[in-house]
Amino acid sequence: MAQARPYYADRSLSAAFYEVVTAADARLQGDLDIYADLAPAGGSVLELGAGSGRVAFALAERGLRVTGVEIAPSMLAQAQARLAGLPPEVAGRVELRRGDMTALDLKRTFDLVLCPYFTLAHVPAGTAWRNTFATAARHLASGGLAAFHLPLAEIMRLPAPPRDAVVLDQALPGGGRLQLHVLERTFRDGIGRLDQVVEYVERDASGAVVRRSPERLTYYVADPEPAAAAAGLLKDRDPVPLGGVGEIWVFRKA
Numbered sequence: 001m002a003q004a005r006p007y008y009a010d011r012s013l014s015a016a017f018y019e020v021v022t023a024a025d026a027r028l029q030g031d032l033d034i035y036a037d038l039a040p041a042g043g044s045v046l047e048l049g050a051g052s053g054r055v056a057f058a059l060a061e062r063g064l065r066v067t068g069v070e071i072a073p074s075m076l077a078q079a080q081a082r083l084a085g086l087p088p089e090v091a092g093r094v095e096l097r098r099g100d101m102t103a104l105d106l107k108r109t110f111d112l113v114l115c116p117y118f119t120l121a122h123v124p125a126g127t128a129w130r131n132t133f134a135t136a137a138r139h140l141a142s143g144g145l146a147a148f149h150l151p152l153a154e155i156m157r158l159p160a161p162p163r164d165a166v167v168l169d170q171a172l173p174g175g176g177r178l179q180l181h182v183l184e185r186t187f188r189d190g191i192g193r194l195d196q197v198v199e200y201v202e203r204d205a206s207g208a209v210v211r212r213s214p215e216r217l218t219y220y221v222a223d224p225e226p227a228a229a230a231a232g233l234l235k236d237r238d239p240v241p242l243g244g245v246g247e248i249w250v251f252r253k254a
């Protein structure tokens with residue numbers, strides 16, 4: 001596999017351009033409404049893997065109180081910078097903290113626990129999934145809901161596009177462009193693991209390359225129900241399809 005930084009590492013372009021890529025990703029359309037509908041008005045939300053605050057800030061704008069936990073300093077720093085620019089009444093409903101969703105105990109419960117945009121798929125199915133579901137259960141009262149957005153296994157099995165194909169081409173402020181290529185893509189069905197190397201290329205307004213960075217993204221897929229059940233979380237409804245590439249699984253604490 002090519003030398004590549006891990007996704008969201010310090011100085012990675014996946015972190016630097018997270019907002020640009022996510023804003024262009026139509027496959028996420030509607031997820032904020034689904035999450036907001038799961039919480040009571042004015043309720044409390046724990047977000048596992050809060051990234052740069054996309055979900056946390058949107059829910060706080062809708063009146064929810066959100067605690068966002070994020071493991072990557074590069075992402076947490078972006079969220080904190082964005083938080084500082086929010087209207088005080090919205091910012092006052094958000095708390096951000098560094099933490100690992102597989103080993104978290106905030107010693108309090110929330111109305112809703114969220115694990116959006118494939119965050120669970122970033123950690124290996126097995127012990128890490130069981131620990132993450134245990135985290136969700138630990139932070140819910142009986143009857144509380146937890147939602148996990150997971151990628152579809154069939155999407156993992158798609159063949160890699162040609163290495164020179166531009167899979168995303170997005171305008172940047174100042175006239176430049178961000179272009180993404182998939183350099184490697186391997187799915188191992190037996191262990192439900194997708195390894196990808198995505199190359200980020202930043203170009204200036206003349207088309208010259210400013211920065212180029214191959215970055216490694218690994219996803220794990222599995223049936224979440226056994227790990228959830230082991231933590232006392234039971235399937236609440238059929239998974240909600242999102243964007244043709246994933247599903248939001250909703251569990252209820254027994």
Ligand SMILES: C[S@@+](CC[C@H](N)C(=O)[O-])C[C@H]1O[C@@H](n2cnc3c(N)ncnc32)[C@H](O)[C@@H]1O
Binds near residue numbers: 050052054070118
């Ligand atoms: C695809 S982003 C999702 C960010 C945000 N929730 C959203 O929907 O835009 C996944 C995030 O999960 C974080 N993450 C991965 N493993 C984690 C862990 N064990 N604990 C906390 N955060 C984690 C990554 O650093 C990254 O910021």
